[in-house]
Amino acid sequence: MTQADAKIHKLNDTLASLSLGERLKYIADQQVSAVFTTSLGIEDQVITEAIAVSGLNIRIATLETGRLFDETLALIDETEERLNIRIERYQPDEAAVAGYVDAYGRNGFYESVEARQACCHIRKLVPLANALKGADIWITGLRRGQSGNRASTPYAEYDAKRALTKVNPLADWGIDDIHAYVAKHSVPVNPLHDRGYPSIGCAPCTRAIKPGEPERAGRWWWETDAKRECGLHLAKTSG
Template identity: 50%
Template sequence: MSGLSPELQGRIEAAEALLRRIATEFAPATLANSLGAEDMALTDLVARLKLPIGLFTLETGRLHKETLDTLARAEAHYGITIERFQPEAADVEAYVRDHGLNAMYESVELRKRCCEIRKVKPLQRALAGKKAWITGLRRAQAVTRTALPLQEFDSTHGLEKFSPLADWSEEDVWAYIEAFNVPFNPLHQRGYPSIGCEPCTRAIRPGEDIRAGRWWWESSDSKECGLHVKPAKE
């Protein structure tokens, strides 16, 4: 890890130790790979350490071509299979019939319904039977994530949830990607620090928050798709 700062080397070692513990104590565990920079760094860690941790992605049907190309390159680079989970065709057909293909622009409710069909319900299938899932969430990504813990119990899905990069900065992620020659989505080089479905993601402008390009027509406190929202307390 020559060329990396001592601070980042320490974070890498901590992430490696956490991933080893997950593989040992929480099998079967799985890594949710959105094919963004953070998840590609985690994929590299899992592959480099040869850990028995599965990988999956949510193939929503509306991803950028560049994202799908990154999926293929990652599999070839690491010699792995990243399992794909897709939305139920009947759910998509009913949504489009009742509301239109791009109804997500009409209201937060319709946008979240689209996310539920294309992401949340497939995630439930991806996590079925697992004891833990791993995400690339970081505290610095959004106002909704500032208190993100390294480990928490996901009561919605009934398993442990880990975010090994919680305390990493964006600079840390890119320093890791460069140091370990990690394949990444080329959209990141075109002003997309955060990448989701094509109709719901735009490039950001200079000085904008890194999540400003996600659901850009909504206020910042609603910018989650439902994958990482805690259930309301009664």
């Protein structure tokens, strides 16, 4: 085991015994640059509220892809106002978007996995890279219960592609835990959750799920790969 691996394993062990607030405070107390990226989904709203009420030194950023639901855009403003915080907003490059439309069409992502991944790269991955510039720790809202592809999500892992530590403070939380926290703390959430959207991304790429479907079944539903992701959380990791 390398020194870096040992450090990640130690961090996993430490976070495992802490509450959400304690996990976030532990990260904030490391005197490093920590960034939480939020999609404004219910899990991310829980983390945002926990950061805000404790006044932790953790930046909060979101990716304004240009194709978000109106409800999501409204929730960004509402969250800032109610929690008295600032959410950094990162948009895709306009020229890159125009180039994509010229090559594939505005909704060309329906035609092939290649086209969809190209859209995600422009609208999400490049803005994410900008949001994470200079960061040592990337905090996410990943949970093991979101999909089979995320069932082994650790509390902490090393993201080799981005050369930073990725922390998932809700890794062991179930959806019932999430809803209980939201109710107890009056956390603002996206109204689309009550319309059958447990996981919310870009509007053209997200549908409501059917009874019995996994939480992320509504994302890129026209593709057949059960492990489909946009690419944000597919970097090779260790730890």
